[in-house]
Amino acid sequence: MANNVEGPLYYERMGRTGPVMAFVHPNPMDQSCWIFQMAHLSTWYRCIAIDIPGYGRSPKAGAGLTMDDMAQACWEAVDDAVPGEDAILVGCSVGSAIAPYMYHQRPDRTPAMILSGTGYTPGKELSCRARATRPARSSPPGASTSTARRASATAGRIRSRI
Numbered sequence: 001m002a003n004n005v006e007g008p009l010y011y012e013r014m015g016r017t018g019p020v021m022a023f024v025h026p027n028p029m030d031q032s033c034w035i036f037q038m039a040h041l042s043t044w045y046r047c048i049a050i051d052i053p054g055y056g057r058s059p060k061a062g063a064g065l066t067m068d069d070m071a072q073a074c075w076e077a078v079d080d081a082v083p084g085e086d087a088i089l090v091g092c093s094v095g096s097a098i099a100p101y102m103y104h105q106r107p108d109r110t111p112a113m114i115l116s117g118t119g120y121t122p123g124k125e126l127s128c129r130a131r132a133t134r135p136a137r138s139s140p141p142g143a144s145t146s147t148a149r150r151a152s153a154t155a156g157r158i159r160s161r162i
Helices: 033-040 067-081 096-106 125-133 147-162
Strands: 012-013 020-024 046-050 088-092 115-116
Touching: 012 067, 020 033, 020 067, 020 096, 033 046, 033 147, 046 067, 067 096, 088 096, 096 115, 096 147
Parallel strands: 020 046, 020 088, 088 115
Antiparallel strands: 012 046
């Protein structure tokens, strides 16, 4: 059982055949926010919508809850519903933050991820490091050097505001 979660997570299933899709909801909703997507996709997929700890019908989380704990608890719900099966991970907002943790715990069981509303935080170290190591962009074919200089200056002003 996942650390810092007071019991197994609640989930709903829809669909009888096909690959598995595991849906992880946004804050402040619960698994029911996926009802229309599941109703549509259950023709081709076995859909599982999971309530994360402290939401909907899932148990509360204990002090010290981490993203890894939530990801582990979500995998436990998937394993309870469809033991040992791969799962396409679908997340929105908080769910899209949990899904990559799920992937890193079981990359061999994650054929794909669908993420929405992931957010963008350019001030985080990872984003700054990625920008610093990214090669400089060249001008598009046919662009004049003055156009390229203006575009570069504009990009520099935008970066300095971020």
